[in-house]
Amino acid sequence: xxxxxxxxxxxxxxxxxxxxxxxxxxxxxxxxxxxxxxxxxxxxxxxxxxxxxxxxxxxxxxxxxxxxxxxxxxxxxxxxxxxxxxxxxxxxxxxxxxxxxxxxxxxxxxxxxxxxxxxxxxxxxxxxxxxxxxxxxxxxxxxxxxxxxxxxxxxxxxxxxxxxxxxxxxxxxxxxxxxxxxxxxxxxxxxxxxxxxxxxxxxxxxxxxxxxxxxxxxxxxxxxxxxxxxxxxxxxxxxxxxxxxxxxx
Numbered sequence: 001x002x003x004x005x006x007x008x009x010x011x012x013x014x015x016x017x018x019x020x021x022x023x024x025x026x027x028x029x030x031x032x033x034x035x036x037x038x039x040x041x042x043x044x045x046x047x048x049x050x051x052x053x054x055x056x057x058x059x060x061x062x063x064x065x066x067x068x069x070x071x072x073x074x075x076x077x078x079x080x081x082x083x084x085x086x087x088x089x090x091x092x093x094x095x096x097x098x099x100x101x102x103x104x105x106x107x108x109x110x111x112x113x114x115x116x117x118x119x120x121x122x123x124x125x126x127x128x129x130x131x132x133x134x135x136x137x138x139x140x141x142x143x144x145x146x147x148x149x150x151x152x153x154x155x156x157x158x159x160x161x162x163x164x165x166x167x168x169x170x171x172x173x174x175x176x177x178x179x180x181x182x183x184x185x186x187x188x189x190x191x192x193x194x195x196x197x198x199x200x201x202x203x204x205x206x207x208x209x210x211x212x213x214x215x216x217x218x219x220x221x222x223x224x225x226x227x228x229x230x231x232x233x234x235x236x237x238x239x240x241x242x243x244x245x246x247x248x249x
Contacts (some may be wrong), residue, residue, distance in 0.1 A: 004090040005201045035190050037183040049126045050089045050099065052119075054082045054106065060114030078105035079114065092199070099195035103130035129188060130195045136171045139188060140180055150179045 003011070014021070032041060040048075056064065056079060063069055064079045074097075081091040092102045106127045110119055119127075125142035128134040137154065140146040154173045161168045171189075175182045 004086055004094050006087075006090045006093045009201050035186060037181065037187045039184060040187055040191070047120060047122050049103075049123045049130070051087045052123050053085060053087045054109065054119075055085075055116045056082050057114055057116040060109065060116070063114060074101065075105055075108060078102070079109065082109075082115075093201055096198060096200055098198050100130055100132075100192075103127045103195060104132075107131045107133055126188070126191070130192050136185065136188070137174065140174070140184075145184070146174070146179050150174075150177075153177065154179065 013024075016024075060079060061083065063071075064076060064083060067076060077095050078091060078097075081094060086094065088099070088102050088106065091097065092099055097105075103126075109115055110124065110127070122143050125134065125139050128142065129136075129139040134142060137146070137151045141148060141151060154170055154177060157173055157177070158168060158170060161173075171185045174180045175185060
């Protein structure tokens, strides 16, 4: 099976020299820490929605082959990528979907019994939240971060405040009552906002680093190193500009 655009892109980034990767890692880590809680910073691969790999059930495989239910073509494109073993981020980039569109297709396939295995609660909850199926309180309940009793307490408190002529958001009350952390709320809201953005990769513009070496000669080597350093500097500048532009979108 040929590589997806995302995997090809990541392979090229992973081929960067260690000192380049460390610099990028530090910058990205500092950036992510400003708006993501530890729940999403330290998450295991199997618990992160974007890198999850759905597998089709027999029902899903039959539907993909027959298209008997006449679903929207977006659903079949999504299912086809699932059949190829792609992760959700690969599916998004390969089809030029937003992560919100992926979440909607994912939620539809899950509720329609088209997946072969049980989806972890955290992934299912985030998919539903990004897709607009769940509100903030329901997300935290489904993710196992809050109880139904706690949400009832929040709703009762909100009704009391509204009755006094004031207004307060449910998420704000959840934080005030100590049921969730403010950064947890900000994280999922930010992720939902970002999920609406479309991200494209042009394989012709993917950065790469030449690793082959010529026969050693000090004069040739010095000239070659200067040329390679200049090329590498230009590619690093292009990569950092790429990351900055998409971070600010």
